[in-house]
Amino acid sequence: MAELVRLAIVGSGPAGLSAAGRAAALGLSHVLLEKSDHLSDTISKYQKGKHVMATPSQLLLRSDQAFAVGKREDILQTWTDRTTALAVNVKYNAEVKSIRGTGPAIPGSIQKIVTRARDGSSTMTEVQRFAPPYAIELSSGETIMAESVILAIGTQGNPNLVRCPGSDLPHVTYQLDDPYAVLDEHIIVIGTGDAGIENARGLAEDPAQRNMVTVLNRAAKSTNVRESFATAKEPNALALVADHDAGKLTIRYETETKAVEPGWITLATRDGEEKIRCDRIIARIGSAPPRGFVEACGIEFSSSDRLAFPVLSPVFESSAPGIFVIGALAGYPLIKHCLNQGYDVVEFINGNTALKPADEPLLEAKFRDLPGKRSVDEWLEMLRSSIAILEAMSPLQMREFMLDSVVRSCSKGEVIFERYDSGSSLFAIAEGSVHVLTDPGDATKVVPIGKGSIFGEVGLISGRRRGATVVAAEDAICVEISRTAALKLQSQVPAARKAIELISIERQLLQIFSSGLTSADVAELVASARVENKVAGEVVLAEGEEGRDIYIVRRGSMIVERLIGGRPVFLSYLPAGSYVGEMALIDGGPRSATVRAAIKSEVVRLPGDAFARLLQRRPELLAKARSDMAARHDVNMFIESRKESFSSAVDMYSQTAQFLVDNGIGEATDVLLIDEKLCIGCDNCEKACADSHDGLSRLDREAGKSYAHLHVPTSCRHCEHPLCMSDCPPNAIKRGDDGEVFIDESCIGCGNCQRNCPYGVIRMDSEPPKKPSLLSWMLFGAGPGPGEAPKTWRKKNASGGEPPKKAIKCDMCSGIDGGPACVRACPTGAAIRVSPEAFMSVAHMESDN
């Protein structure tokens, strides 16, 4: 039996280092296990010289480790020095294979692990938990015994491995630090995602390196790179294909590895096996999230959702007693949080129960100005117990949740938000009640919402502007839950997700038909409603089919088409919040047009029979539905009437609409388009953009797709559900008052948003030096003139080195009087900003002709 330590810490990232440092400072017996041969592997893989930020700035650092803003190398050096000084017992090259309890079986403590296969089937395994001490088995075969384990392994996971004979040879690698240091080698790159493409192109970029680079692609060759390189971004894939065409590197399609031996690789191709030279293999085939390993340790996750985190007690203890989870794996991706938690968790394990979390002052500040003198813990408890969707949260989850949320005290009559305000946050009522003004013209038509319930969920789900004004009906206390916090809440607390879904369906029904319906009227519909996911292009209703169900577009958007003369003709574009399918129900007969998803969407499907019964009970609703339908009959008539005389115009319009949908306009809220019948290519839009925003342009006019002289430049579409927001560690990307998606000053420059944006509109750059004034340029030629300064000028005039790179993107010139500079500065009127529903309507086609 190996020696028993008090604490084993797995992972030497910021969280693990801080925990080990605290354990060493307290004199606890401990071991820090690191799978690589150096500390902080994830951060050491950041690019060379990367500027690491220390957000949130208002949070105090509480750790034996030091941390301040600085270069990657300096920070790692400080940590290494500090770890040595604290005499931390580090064990390198110690990859943990399993952690199991060696004490008696814990009665009734059984974990159920559900694994889903690709084909949709799932299997469940049950794991009996055993009490500590834990046996930690390393891949070297060694076993370490520990009373408690702190898991601080982050979320990077382990890279997927090549599986074939010889794949354990040392020249089979999974990363590439510096492509320019590799010379004169035969290199095989496996994996055609962005990482693999980037490595392959880097290795082949300079012919002087004399590398022979081969990229293996399992997919077949296709003229459409979206098919042949499904996991890569289109520009990257196109660049790789161009390199192949230029003879810089070779892409082999329909090829996989069969066997590896020193100096050679055997490939399985469509035409049989082939053996070629190979000095190095770089496999970039994704990584497996650490969830499987964590679950096998007996740690339960809050839900099966991909975004879910482990269930933890207020002292970070998981459902396996004696195993603690901190850092990114616990849901805290920022370095400062990690360092603080490392300190806190060791203090807790050491019996310091009086320690207040480091975020206490932040929460105190949030509650300070509210009526009623309550402590932070009392506030958290009061909110949790009075708001239905928060009920299932643990105190630790509540703390984190409140850091991303705002508590507002509203006096009677105060407007909480107005109709057409943009906002994607969710509100919950902790005290008092509010009124929703359903009719903008008549302030007496209100729907009350009481204590414990929520409102504003339409903005959260559809990403569109607020549908109605909400005012406080009496003095009230509301929690405004940011979009990020709301999404986290839904993935962590399944009950909250269900509750939000039901309420949102009911509200959507009431809002759409808005003819004095009550909850009781729609109860039957809500109960039988189903939420269905539709992928882009999926048909929801097919023209000519029988069917009576009604669909509400809950998220995403739809396009409506009809076959006229054998060709699909675009009729209209339906944003979230629209409903379809009632024509067949009311008029009878088959579906009169095809409705398909423009982008990935969610629809609520309501059974036609239940809806028909509702129409029978409420004749005024039938009247409203009929008047809505009349407008659409007109559109159909218009298209029918034009089909002879204007068939080519209609055709053209359909194709233009399809082009716009293909280019992401379907999920846009506001997009810059350029009418190339007017654009003289002066780039004054780019110059104006740069001069309105710190000297950097946020749009590339010339790049991007065009169709029929309509050009979609590389510029932000301000998506309904921005992908850039999905993985921003400091939550720096927000939606502003005018619907703009912007990045605030807390950006840490990690580049996640740039990688996540499917339209390539985010760039990473540092703020250039200030230019001389326009007049001194015009009169004396001082400085580089209007627009973005060239790199050379910026380098020459940078005082004290280049500032750190941050993410920059279009913010629709928010806060600048007069609106978007690109449009104001266009001399010919070619640049226009539009919202999709306004642009893609038949009315617009009519005005064009």
Place this chain on the structure above:
Amino acid sequence: MASTPHAGMRADHKAVADHDGFLRHARFRWIKVALVVCLIALIGYFAADVKPRPYGGSWYGYTLGTAGVLLIFWLALLGIRKRAMTAGRWSLKAWTSAHVYLGLALVVIATLHTGFQFGWNVHTLAYALMMLVIASGIYGAAVYAVLPSTLSSNREQLTLSQMVEGIRAIDRQLHEAAQPLTHSYTEVVLAASEESPFATSLWSRLSGKYPHCATARALTAFQNVASSPDTGPAFATVETLLIRRKAQLDRLRRQTRLKALLEIWLYLHIPGTIALIAALTAHIVSVFYYW
């Protein structure tokens, strides 16, 4: 088939109203203003009782002259407006529209100001310079109205740097492919691939004619011997590559030609304006000096 929630929202109006070019801006507002200005100037010209005959030094001549000079200074301000990205509800399109039509109105105002008296002096010089600037401006407005759609279809969604990169990629392949050829042929190919698409005369750029094009010459050399027996597979590859290079080069040249046609007039318009302001100053000073 459906109902949309926010029918008739504010964006509706924006998309349709703003989608006019500078010539049609706000339902031809500035052409109407310019016509009214011209009409008033003409009526005044015939109504004003100026003795012995209409001339610049009369009270009406001074009125027209003052209006003209103010207009010229305002028109020249477009150059600053375009580059000064200040906040506020202005639109450069509206400025351009007004610039074009009021600039045309200047022809009427200034000509009436002269009272049709011309001579070899600084006054007529200022007038001539002004007409030159206006003539170049008319050319500019015309190309702005006609050329952009050609510019857009010619580039086929490529950026200028992508076009250049495309030609470079062909050049790299040409280098490889030409290795097995005989010396005389590699020479021609090398000459073609070393030809920069940008080092060219202004005349070639504007006319789109390149009589000394090395790529065209290389292609002719290859096509003339296409049937000779010593042509191997490398020969055919090079020929295909040369055809592709020629096609891409032609597109790039068309693009630079269109860009040049869109910009060339500014080299007359702007220095002309500066010269005009100088001559105008001399004209005004001399008129008051000899009063």
